[in-house]
Amino acid sequence: MLAVLATKFAGSVEVLAYACLGAVGGALAFIDTAVRRLPDVLTLPAYPAVLILLTVAALTGGTIGALGRAVLGGLMLAFVYRVLEFVNPAGMGYGDVKLSGVIGMALAWLGWPVLLLGAALAFILSAVVSLVLLLLRKVTLKSSLPFGPFMLLGAFTAVLLG
Known part of the structure; x- marks a missing residue:
């Protein structure tokens, strides 16, 4: 994953922010799959790390507008996830809410789409x-899957396509 990100952002300071999120995200996806938790010890330090690296990228690349969009995008996605968690706490964990903000920053840096x-x-x-697992009878309608890995895979895919 890190090699793919390095290729995508070759020669730019942005690569450091995405490599940071990729490394933390890989660990978080593994942990969430194993124990259904997104530990604060990994999630929360990602915020200042990614923000500082995107700030350096903005200052060296003249993309201050992208930095503002990244901060706003992080706040917006975290707000949406917080509302979802508030409405259906059984369907969305607070770890997902905390992870969403840093994912939102990284995605919005590249644009609203x-x-x-x-x-x-x-x-x-x-x-x-979930549908495939239901059809294969590996889960039931009462089962739940950790959502963090899907958040990270969706973000990774969007970064590559964006």
Whole structure:
């Protein structure tokens, strides 16, 4: 995953922000799949790390507008996830809410369409996998799947396409 991101952002400071999120995201996806938790010890430090690296990219690349969009996008996606978690706490964990903000920053840096695509892909991928698992009788309608890996895969896919 990191090699793909390095190729996508070759020669730019942005690569550091996406590599940081990719490394943390890989660990978070593994942990969430194994124990259904997104630990704060990984999620929360990603915010200042990604923000600082995007700030450096904005200052060196003259893309201050992208930095503002990234911050706003992170706030917006976190707000949407918080509303979803508030409305249906059984369907969305607070770890997902905390992860959504840093994902929103990374996606919105690349543009509003990338943010929308990444957010939508998380739900689409989750629905497709859930349907396949239901058809294979690996889960029931009462089962739940960790959502963090789908958030991260949706974001990764949107970054590559964006």
